[in-house]
Amino acid sequence: MEDNKVFAALSYLGPLLIVPLLMSRDSDYIRFHARRGLVLFFAEVLLSFLFWNPLFMMLLGLAFIVISLYGFVQAVLGHHWKPKVLSDIADRIRL
Incomplete structure (x- = not known):
């Protein structure tokens, strides 16, 4: 499991x-x-292409860093992290 x-x-x-x-x-x-x-x-890549405002891109980048770090920690702790919007889309993907 580790x-x-x-x-x-x-x-x-x-x-x-x-x-x-x-x-x-x-x-x-x-x-x-x-x-x-x-x-x-993919959300990060898509939003980066859609919005070229430097301030918005900086805030967007910071938001994605925070979300990614939170997901990283949840995975290491063994939790099933289910953010609402991400989970709705992610649950439709078949790997």
């Missing part, structure tokens, strides 16, 4: 998301966090 927590936590570290996606076949816990990390990563 390895699962490490791989699940990587889901919230942007491009390192690829590692848990490759490992998710073995664990429902990794798959759970990989889906949320994937939605968070």
Whole structure:
């Protein structure tokens, strides 16, 4: 289970998301966090392209750092973190 927590936590570290996606076949816990990390990563990329205002991008970046760190900690602690908007989208993804 400890390895699962490490791989699940990587889901919230942007491009390192690829590692848990490759490992998710073995664990429902990794798959759970990989889906949320994937939605968070794509939301960050999409919103970065849509909004070019430097102040907004700085605030958006800070918000995503906070959300990612919270998800990372929840994964390490072994919790199933279910933020409302992320979970609604993430639960539709099949890995």
